[in-house]
Structures are given as C-alpha cells and as structure tokens.
Amino acid sequence: MPLSDTDLADLVRWRRYLHTMPEISGDEHQTAAAVVRFLDGAAPDAIVTGLGGTGVAAVFNGAAPGPTVMFRAELDALPIAEISEIAHRSRIAGKGHMCGHDGHMAILAGLALVFGRARPAKGRVVLLFQPAEENGAGAAAVLADPKFHSLKPDFAFALHNMPGIPLGVSWIKEGPANCASCGLKITFSGKTAHASMPETGMSPAPAIAALIPALSALRTGTLAGGDLVLATVTHVTIGEPAFGIAPGHGELWVTLRTVWDADMADLRALTEDMARAMAAEHGLQVSFSYHDEFGHCVNHPEAAAIIRRALEAEGLPHAEGEAFRASEDFGRFGTVAKSAMLFLGAGETHPALHNPDYDFPDQLIPTGAHIFLAIARDLLG
Template sequence: MFLTNQDVIELTAWRRKLHAMPEISSEEIATAAEVQGFLADTKPDRVVSGLGGTGVAVIYDSGLPGPTVLFRAELDALPIEEIGTPDHRSKIPGKGHMCGHDGHMTMLAALGRQFGRERPKRGRVILLFQPAEETGAGAAAVIADEKFQQLAPDYSFSLHNMPGLPLGHAWLKDGIVNCASRGLKIVLSGRTAHASMPETGISPVPAVAALMPALTALSQGSIATGDMVLATLTHASVGEPAFGIAPGHAEVWVTLRTMTDGQMQALTTKAEHLVREVAAAGGLGYAMDYHDIFGHCENHAEAAALLRAAMEAEGISHEAGETMRGSEDFGRFATVSKSAMFFLGAGENMPNLHNPNYDFPDDLIPIGTKIFMRLARDILG
C-alpha cells in the first residue's frame, strides 16, 4: 500500500498551508491543533496532546503484542523573515519554515493516512510531532513528560532534509550523526563613570578584548579526526550607546560545539575557567548561563541497519555521509529507545537551511514517506 495521487495532492496542499502559518519554538499551539485536525479522519487509536508543551503523539495500535516504533517530526519554525515569493509564503511577519519542518510533519501525516487504512500487523506506531527542536528544549521536555513515559518506544526514527544533496539521495551513518552544542552567555559587571574620568570606574572593555580571542582559541581538531572543538563568537556588547558614559557592563555570547557530550564537558570547564580568570584580573563581577543546549546525536547500530535495509528495499541511493556540525535534539531519544536519523537530499541547487528564501521541496514527501513506511512494515509487518 502506498500513497495515491490524490493523497499526494492533498498532502502537498497541507504542507503549503503549514508553511504559511509558522510558529516558533514552544509557541506551536495552532500547528499542533492543525496536525490533530488533519489526522482526525484516520481515526487513530489514541492521541496524546500537550507533550512537553505543545507536542502531539498520534498512535496506531494493532492490538497485538509487538514493538513500539516512533517516528518524529518537528512542529516549530524559525524567527526568520521569509523573502521567497511562493503563493504559500509565510503570513506571519518575522517567522518562517526555513528548515523544512513543515515537510517533515507532512511525511508523518502521510504515514498516518496509510496506517489509518491498515494498522500494523503487530505492535504500534507512534507519530510524534515534537515542539521546540530549534532551541534544543523540545525533545528533553517531551521525554521528561509523564505522558510520554507511558508510550515507551522500542525504536525511534527521524529524518532531516538536506539541501546540497541530490534530491532523494540519503546520508545514513552509524555512530555520531550531529555534534553537541550550547550557547554560553557571559555577563561582566564593573562600574560606570563619566567619559571624561574613566579611571573612576571599572570598565569591562579590556576583559572583553581579552576574552574574544581567548575563547575562539579554544577551537581545535576536526570532524575527520573525531576531536573537533569549536568556539564561535556570536554577539558582544559593551556599555550604553552614549558618548558621555564609560561602560560598566558587557556581554559576550559564544557557541560551544563538540563531537561528543564528553568533549563538551571538557570545553565548558575550560571556557568557564577562562571567564573567571579574565574577570578577576579586571576586578569585574561575572555571571554565566547556558542556552540552546543540544547533546550529540548518535545512531544505534541496529536501528541504522533497519533504516539502511528499508532504503535498499525501496531503491533509495545512500551513503554514509559525514557527521554534521549542526546540532539536533533527536539524539535524546537514544536514552529511551534504539534510535537513528538520516538526511534526505533536498536538491543540489536548493537554498541552504535557515536561508530566508528556503522552501521545502514537495517532491520529497512521497520519498521520505516510503522509506518510513517500509521501515515500519519491516519491523511490525
């Protein structure tokens, strides 16, 4: 069983509807409601809403013993103004589906249509529409939710579209798929002074000047050698925008990125030591906190092998690919199940993810769907 031409037409229209109504992380109330409404006709055996905030799990149960297989898509869009001109472009100023999560949701909805017509022969399928992937908060919130703990998946699978790869060509590898990352916000506190008498204050300027090169100097290694450590300055500010005030306050933001969670622990220790050392030398107070925390994403060997077999059965060309520098919170599902994710080519000449003119290619909907459908049938019959 597979999608009919009418299914593809209706799913494509729905994907474009989602594209026009983007909601950013943790605000996906209308999107979650739209998912539930669209899949209502498939008569799922159970729907769990409010997972980790706005998440939705749609469940198709055979009624017979067997594994529980979870497929995850993301609900959230980005705080990016869309500059593309499709008829279905974003209607929400300053927000857009510039990462293709609208397409990922549509693939899961396509699975829902098929399992609505014919349940798996054993076990159950969970379609999870997860909130807040872009901030790294969503998967952790879902997994911590008591309602999710009752679902207990044995396997979890996900995909991400990837511009730059030929349309429909896949990257699937064992081991580490995405790097760990987190944003470190550093606040330095001194004392303001009149600009004519800066010596009467305590300025954070020398500390900022020292911190910026010192933090970036923590970078070393590479993906190829498995020891990449990367510190990227993303923001810095000093004082108020006034000519009469010598500054007493500064902020430095840096994104820390490593291949593994263990490497991240070592990097944060070094960065925090550096901040304390520089602040003390300048007589400054300091505060540090972390944002957008992502653990590394690692494919389970068995789950990846099942995915690989499904691709081969469906004639999908694939290769191992490489570990992605970008982060993905799907890795947290490895703590509760055998999990794997892959990257599906969106076309070699597509705008990159998070570009303001990105638009998910509708031709990927049936391709991603048939991989997941074959996988589910291989495991559950």
C-alpha cells in the first residue's frame, strides 16, 4: 500500500475535520475550498474548480497516451442533526455528514497523495469531488458544465459505504446498481368553506385520503416489466391550521422509485392519472411538480469486470451484490463513460445511512483507496 501510516493518520484527521463542517447540496463552498487546499499539497497537473457549481477536479497526467479514468466522491452533507457525542461531531446545527461523503472524499484525497508522488504510466487520472449528490442535481450540473468537456472520462468509478454489509467487504455486480427515483408534489386546489358548512366548499381531504392508500399499494409487478415499483408518501398538508375553515388546498408528496428509467416514465404517468381521477371525482384542480430526480445507476459490464479483477488481484473480500433501492446520481456518468459503482461494507451493525448517529468508519479509508489504486494500475499501469 503506497500510503504510509502518517498519510493515513493525516487522512483520518482531514476526514474528521470535514465531518465537523457539513454543507448541504449546492452550498458546499467551504468544503470545496478545503478540498482545493488539500489537493494543492499533492501538486496535480491541474485543478478545476466551480464544476457544476462547487465541484472540484484534480488531474494527474501519465507519461504516455492512454484512457482517462475518473474516480468520483461527493461533497455534500445532509440536513440532519447529528446526535452522537464523538469529538468530531458536526458543529453546524441541523446538518451532518450522515451518508459518509466525508469518508469518500478522504479516499480520493488518498489517491491524490499517491498520484502526486508517482504519476500513472499512461493516460490520466481525474479525481472528481462532485456537488449536490443528495438531491440528484450535481452529476447533471457537472456534465452540463463546459469545463467538464476537457475532463471527459473513458471509465468512471465510484464507491459508497454501506452499513449492513460486513466491514471491508465489497459488493459488485453488472447491470442495475441503484434505482431511479423522483419526488412528486401533487397539489389539489378546491374552495374553502366555513367549518359549519363544509358542503359549500370543495375540500381536497377526501381525495388525498383515498390517494394515499392507492399509491402505497403500488408494488412490484404494477408495470409491464415486472420489476420493482415503489411509491412512498413522505408528506401531506391540508388547509390552514384553523378550526373554523374547511380546507380548499392540499399537497401530497410522494417518492416514486423504479429499477429502470423507462419504468419511471410509466410510473409517473400512472400516478398522475390516479391523481387526476381523484381530482375529477371531487371537483378539484390538480397540478404536479417534480423534484430530486435521479436516473437509474447501471454498472457497465466491462467496468464492473475491472472492479472485480482489481479486488481479486489484491485479495480483497467481495461478493456479488444486488441492486439497492436507494438512488445515486453517479449513474448519469454512464452516459459519457463506461461506469460502475461498488458498495463497501461499513459493518453489519453499523448505524444506517441517514441515521442521526451515523459516522463513516475510518478503517474504510485505506480499503477504498486500495481498491481505486488497483483499478488505476489495471488500466493505466
């Protein structure tokens, strides 16, 4: 392992520093600045800033022509208040690195140290620190940024730590790795009335009350392909907080989830049709807006095979994984490169992702760096 004990101690300290200063999607300015300061010490051939907003990329060029290999980590944290008492707990009220993106950044920082001392034999390595993964906007923004065009990779790799998998064990598979998902806000508009005469108004309450169980009943097999379908109601509001007014307005928020993008289009259409039918039945107007949109994340067979080959060559434990219901916007890089994501076990009893007591296991920093370096050696020498 080309990272020394001193390197690893520095990476742990840096990761814990990032943990104290979480910033949510689109607001990762101080985090990006911390990444740039660290990368400066590794002296890459180029540092690109402001990618897709706050994104940062470091480029390490090899001596001979070859492919461009990109490794990606995420900059953003979550609007979740941390409840742990660890010394490096969040210092920002209501925000925390409850998904481990601080650890993913530390893994890429380890790669920067290695390639800063010894460039790849050929091609180039791009280390991308991507903004706004948690709301699904970051990868699309990076891809749309003209500055990314010169960085366009031939291969793209990422990992995500995963509680529930034994510590240090990797899961990798070809095909679907993460589901497509989106947030749908359904807004019903009717007419208020005096609470003593509700029949003179048009309340959205009956329509929403009927739509909630109908959406919750959507399950695998609903669509023609027979793959996973899931609609999760996440928020409901009806009327004003007053006892004298029968409501005339209501919102229902639901997260839609499918394995494939094509199925997502069908599920959107089905859900909108259900809501329109409820609105018509109760004399309401209905409108729709979409948020936090994630495409499916599909591992390219060649990229997945490269990960598996690296794991086997290094004698690192791994198993055939399964597609996760959770979404991940890394899949968008599959539109420009052969891409694959692996899942790295955080421990079978480790607090789950997005739990308020979650903290990234520091033991995974050398493991993740080891895996990525093995992939780089395979492709770039």
